[in-house]
Amino acid sequence: MLREIVKKLTGFNRVILYLSLSDVFSWGSFTVISILSGIYLSDKLGIDTLKFLGIGTSIYFFTRASFQIPIGLITDKYKKDRDEILILFVGVLLMGLPYIFYPYIETPFQYYILQFIFGLGVSLNVTNWRKLFALNIDGGKEGIQYGIYELIMSVCAGLLSILAGTIANMGDLYFDTVISVAGVLIMLGSVWIILIYKYEERKSNSKK
Numbered sequence: 762m763l764r765e766i767v768k769k770l771t772g773f774n775r776v777i778l779y780l781s782l783s784d785v786f787s788w789g790s791f792t793v794i795s796i797l798s799g800i801y802l803s804d805k806l807g808i809d810t811l812k813f814l815g816i817g818t819s820i821y822f823f824t825r826a827s828f829q830i831p832i833g834l835i836t837d838k839y840k841k842d843r844d845e846i847l848i849l850f851v852g853v854l855l856m857g858l859p860y861i862f863y864p865y866i867e868t869p870f871q872y873y874i875l876q877f878i879f880g881l882g883v884s885l886n887v888t889n890w891r892k893l894f895a896l897n898i899d900g901g902k903e904g905i906q907y908g909i910y911e912l913i914m915s916v917c918a919g920l921l922s923i924l925a926g927t928i929a930n931m932g933d934l935y936f937d938t939v940i941s942v943a944g945v946l947i948m949l950g951s952v953w954i955i956l957i958y959k960y961e962e963r964k965s966n967s968k969k
Contacts, residue, residue, distance in 0.1 A: 774906060776897040776963045779953040780890060781910045785917045786950030787853050787886065793921045794860060794943040801936055805866045813869040817876040824880025825887075833888050842896065842965035845889040846958045852885025853951040860944030864937040893957070896965035 803810045836845050859875035866872050898906055925939050957963060 773909070774897060774899055774902075775960055776957055776965070777894065777899075777906050777910065779957045779960070780894050780897075781913045783849075783853065783950040783953035784890070784910070785914055786953070787856055787947045789914060789918045789921055790943045790946040790950075791856065792918050793925050794940060796922070797925065797936075797939070798863075801863070801940060802866070802872065806869055806872065809869075813872060816869070817872050820873050820876045821880040821883070824877050825884045828881060828884035829888055832884060836889060836892060842893065842963070843958070845893055845965070846954060848885050849889040849893065850951050850954040850958075852882045852887075852889065853954060854948050855879070855882025856886060857944040857947030857950070858882070860947065861941050863940045863944070893965055897963055 799810070799814055802814065806813045832848065836848065855878055859879045862871075862875060866875070925943070928939050
């Protein structure tokens with residue numbers, strides 16, 4: 762059994778690996794920080810924090826929903842995959858940017874603006890990530906490649922959760938650091954997108 766797993770990992774699809782690592786940095790970091798953000802913002806938004814969080818969450822989802830179809834139409838219009846890669850790259854950067862500014866939040870309005878930016882980033886990310894994953898996955902190996910993606914995501918998110926929770930528990934200054942570093946980590950997910958662009962043998966490079 763172990764031998765079979767090692768054999769399948771050898772020569773693993775490079776684009777799928779890069780997309781998986783990009784998600785570890787972006788969605789992995791977000792998953793961890795989203796659990797802590799409610800506690801973090803309670804000191805900044807006051808007694809009505811739950812109401813503000815509800816409004817901010819709705820802004821995120823409405824923004825995410827509003828741009829999905831237009832982005833999909835744009836990326837379907839152009840040949841090759843450069844448009845998907847570029848938009849995904851920008852999306853990852855926009856996802857991380859708000860968390861760098863979280864320590865400076867003083868009003869709910871500032872929080873809402875950051876939620877809009879995050880929602881926009883996610884809308885640029887989700888459709889194009891999924892499209893690139895689907896275009897580059899190996900036929901007949903979908904199960905193992907999705908499985909490896911989930912393995913990488915789950916293990917890394919678990920480790921990040923332990924680390925972030927431990928550091929944030931050390932005090933407000935450390936909590937600020939955790940939030941800001943999470944933003945930087947999300948943005949670093951864009952490095953893997955650059956590597957996809959540089960890998961010319963990707964299947965999506967010759968689509969259509």
